[in-house]
Ligand SMILES: *[C@@H]1O[C@H](CO)[C@@H](O)[C@H](O)[C@H]1NC(C)=O
């Protein structure tokens with residue numbers, strides 16, 4: 001079954017609730033089964049009047065994969081991890097009717113629906129996802145990118161590196177997420193080998209850490 005068909009089935013079961021147009025880019029929010037009382041911890045944005053408004057904040061944040069919204073309190077939360085209906089998270093009993101929507105970017109050219117949290121970078125013809133909320137060691141970061149159908153990001157071109165460094169420094173969550181990020185070192189000249197791994201710093205330079213260090217990581221697909 002292709003990825004596209006899979007998503008079409010998801011639409012039928014859960015109903016695609018809204019399409020968001022932002023800066024000539026399209027996003028789709030897919031509602032997950034009711035998760036009232038269940039939500040991951042994060043800082044809410046208050047007084048956001050609609051779930052589309054909430055989703056607009058999400059699409060402007062490179063790390064947002066999901067929104068949690070409650071219309072009675074205009075409560076909007078940008079969540080860095082996708083909603084699942086089995087995830088154990090904080091039980092907020094004072095705030096029922098909290099709905100969770102995974103936010104997916106849709107490629108304008110191919111109509112492909114990207115995995116939640118991925119953002120399309122037209123100039124580099126690639127989709128990137130910045131994982132910071134659950135730091136991982138090197139082996140696990142590779143596995144998790146692969147589970148999303150991708151791999152750790154390669155940094156072959158100067159312009160792609162510059163794009164990533166700009167995001168790492170301009171996104172407030174990433175800016176406070178520590179200084180090292182796992183990437184995919186593709187050239188084998190002078191690079192460390194296990195137990196040492198090469199990591200990207202926020203200033204765009206490379207350093208070495210032991211591969212069991214748990215830090216944020218960047219996937220692409
Ligand atoms: C949340 O807490 C309420 C009361 O504290 C409890 O009745 C309810 O079962 C809990 N829900 C979940 C999903 O844990």
Ligand SMILES: *[C@@H]1O[C@H](CO)[C@@H](O)[C@H](O)[C@H]1NC(C)=O
Nearest residue numbers: 136137138139140211212213
């Ligand atoms: C990475 O983490 C996993 C899970 O905690 C662990 O099983 C594995 O041994 C770790 N790998 C390294 C190289 O530290």
